[in-house]
Amino acid sequence: MTLSPVLPDWYRSKAHFEDQERTAIFHQCWIFACLNLELADGKHVCCVIGDKSVVLQGGKDGKPRAYLNVCSHRQAQLCEPGGTNSGPLRCPYHGWVYDRDGVPVGIPQKHAFAQVIEAPQQFRLTEFACESAGEFVFVRLSSEGPALSEYLGSQFGFLLKTSQGMTRVLDEFRKDVQANWKVLIENSLEGYHVPAVHAGSFMQIDGMDRAEVAPQFYFPDELHSHLEHAADADWIQRFARMESKIGQWPWRFEHYTHRHIFPNLTITSFMGYSFHVQRFEPTQVDCTTVHSRTVGVELCNGTAAGAKMIEHIHADGHAFTRKVFDEDAGICRKVQAGLKQATRSPVLGVGIEDRVSHFHRAYSKFAVDR
Numbered sequence: 001m002t003l004s005p006v007l008p009d010w011y012r013s014k015a016h017f018e019d020q021e022r023t024a025i026f027h028q029c030w031i032f033a034c035l036n037l038e039l040a041d042g043k044h045v046c047c048v049i050g051d052k053s054v055v056l057q058g059g060k061d062g063k064p065r066a067y068l069n070v071c072s073h074r075q076a077q078l079c080e081p082g083g084t085n086s087g088p089l090r091c092p093y094h095g096w097v098y099d100r101d102g103v104p105v106g107i108p109q110k111h112a113f114a115q116v117i118e119a120p121q122q123f124r125l126t127e128f129a130c131e132s133a134g135e136f137v138f139v140r141l142s143s144e145g146p147a148l149s150e151y152l153g154s155q156f157g158f159l160l161k162t163s164q165g166m167t168r169v170l171d172e173f174r175k176d177v178q179a180n181w182k183v184l185i186e187n188s189l190e191g192y193h194v195p196a197v198h199a200g201s202f203m204q205i206d207g208m209d210r211a212e213v214a215p216q217f218y219f220p221d222e223l224h225s226h227l228e229h230a231a232d233a234d235w236i237q238r239f240a241r242m243e244s245k246i247g248q249w250p251w252r253f254e255h256y257t258h259r260h261i262f263p264n265l266t267i268t269s270f271m272g273y274s275f276h277v278q279r280f281e282p283t284q285v286d287c288t289t290v291h292s293r294t295v296g297v298e299l300c301n302g303t304a305a306g307a308k309m310i311e312h313i314h315a316d317g318h319a320f321t322r323k324v325f326d327e328d329a330g331i332c333r334k335v336q337a338g339l340k341q342a343t344r345s346p347v348l349g350v351g352i353e354d355r356v357s358h359f360h361r362a363y364s365k366f367a368v369d370r
């Protein structure tokens with residue numbers, strides 16, 4: 001057992017949230033924003049990173065770009081956070097239109113803005129560092145810092161492999177949970193709560209080897225961690241019979257994996273035929289917006305019957321994801337209620353809560369007030 005270095009006040013202090021988290025951690029780290037496939041066909045996506053509202057779109061060179069969501073004219077917000085929009089970026093106030101590189105190219109009554117027409121580049125939207133690992137687009141608010149591949153360490157390769165053959169978002173939802181973002185991340189990092197919280201969902205799941213093989217934890221990087229839990233051998237055999245109909249997909253593995261990419265991205269998958277991508281956006285010290293997506297991958301050489309099978313598997317998966325989410329959200333609200341009153345540091349179990357300890361050590365590197 002260990003005592004966590006993370007103090008209860010860090011889950012409930014508005015000042016800590018603003019000064020240490022939103023304007024320190026979420027400024028310095030690469031923060032997952034969206035998937036490249038969500039930016040296809042000229043679409044733009046708007047999300048909140050730290051204390052900034054950010055709009056993303058594909059640049060003329062095909063690479064993603066991230067801009068402050070503020071018009072260069074009279075500073076109106078360009079689009080609503082949480083949304084995906086088609087067509088060019090157009091300000092809702094006076095209708096300035098920006099091209100894919102954030103340059104104002106369409107200005108109503110342009111004779112009134114000679115300087116902008118002459119040197120539109122000077123009036124480009126404020127840009128942030130933006131890089132991708134396969135389909136996964138990350139933004140760094142700070143102008144200084146490591147390249148994305150260096151920041152992601154061993155998870156960079158995982159994201160590249162995961163991105164192979166990703167086709168589209170099969171299911172998604174956004175929900176607010178009345179808890180500090182760390183409560184939700186910590187909850188996702190341990191299976192210790194599963195018997196008490198998920199008796200009607202996770203505990204019933206088919207295909208996981210519960211009896212003998214415990215999940216393996218991996219800590220190859222200072223900030224990120226993952227687990228792998230072997231699939232049950234009998235289940236794999238049964239599943240293999242369906243696979244001849246379902247077809248092949250680019251990266252097939254025989255385990256469940258849960259990845260945490262610091263600070264606020266988790267990715268889970270069972271066998272690699274789809275990936276569940278969750279982004280935890282801290283909106284207030286005690287409120288987090290969770291954006292959950294299930295992303296499908298390309299299946300080759302399947303039959304029509306196999307396509308129906310996988311449709312059912314996905315539909316069951318979506319319902320299961322929502323049920324588990326609601327169970328977790330319910331317990332996280334209770335944890336936050338407890339943390340409001342807490343006077344001591346959390347106690348962490350050895351082994352079963354090692355990923356939480358690892359997260360707390362990573363977090364302590366950034367959040368330093370004591």
Ligand code: FES
Pocket residue numbers: 071072073074075076091092093094095096
């Ligand atoms: S504020 Fe955007 S066009 Fe005027």
Ligand SMILES: [Fe+2]
Pocket residue numbers: 187188193194197198328
């Ligand atoms: Fe859970």
